[in-house]
Amino acid sequence: MEWMLLPLRRYAKFSGRARPREYWMFVLFLLLCYIGVAMVEGILGLSTTDHWFQRGPWWAGAGYSTRGGPLTGLFTLAMIIPHIAVSVRRLHDTDRSGWWLLIVFFPIIGSIVLLIFFIMSGTRGPNRFGPDPVEVGEPELR
Template sequence: MEWMLLPLRRYARFSGRARPKEYWMFILFLLLCFIAVGIVEGLLGLSTTEHWVRRGPWSFSTGYHTRGGPLTGLFGLAILIPWLAVAVRRLHDTDRSGFWLLIIFFPLIGSLVLLVFFIMSGTRGPNRFGPDPVEVGEPELVGRIGK
C-alpha cells in the first residue's frame, strides 16, 4: 500500500526518478479507485448509460455504454497532477525527458510507445535526472518522501 500512495505524497514533484514498482502500483491504485468511484456513481444514479442499436442490411447489434459522472471527473482532476508527476519521473528513470508524455496525443501509436517506455527497466546507476532509485534502497527511499 505504501508504494500505491507514494506518488500522492510526492504530489507535484516532477524531478528525480521513479522506479517501475512506484509507477505500476500507483496505476493499480488508480484503477481500483476509478472502479470504486464508478460503482458509487452507479449506485447513486450519477452515471449515464446509453443503449445503442446498430442496424445494417446484413447485421444487427445492440449494446450499452456507461459514461462516468461528476465524481469520476472530480477524481480524475484530483489525480491528474500526481499521475503526470510520476509518469515524468518514470520517463526520467529510462533517461528520457518528460516531454515524451506529449506523444500520447498521437492516437494508439503514442500510447503504445509510452507503454513500452513505462515497462522498460530504468537506467542503472545515476543518470542526468538523479540517482538510481533501486540503488537508494526502499527504506531510504520511503524515508525521504517528504523531502
C-alpha cells in the same frame, strides 16, 4: 499499499526518478479507485448510460455505453497532477525527458511507444535526473 500511495505523497514532484513498481502500483491504485467510483455513481444514479440498437439487412447489434458522472470528474481532477508527475519521474528513470509524454498525442503509435518506455527497466547507476532509486534505497514508506 504504501507503493500505491507513494506518488500521492510526492504529489507535484516532477524531479527525480521513479521505479517501475512505484508507477505500476499507482496505475493499479487508479484503476481500483475508478472501479469503486463507477460503482458508487451507478448506485447513486449519477452516471449516464446510453442504450443503442442498430439493425441492418443481415445483422443486428445492441449495446450500451456508460459515461462517468461528477464523482469521476472530481477524482480525475484530483489525480491528474500526481499521475503526470509519476509518469515524468518514470521517464526520467529511463533517462528520457518528461516532454516525451507529449508523444501520446500521436494516435496509437504514441501510446504504444510510451507504454514501452514505461515497461523498460531504468538505467542502472546515476543519470542526468538523479541517482538510481534501487541503489540509493527507497525512502521510508511509512
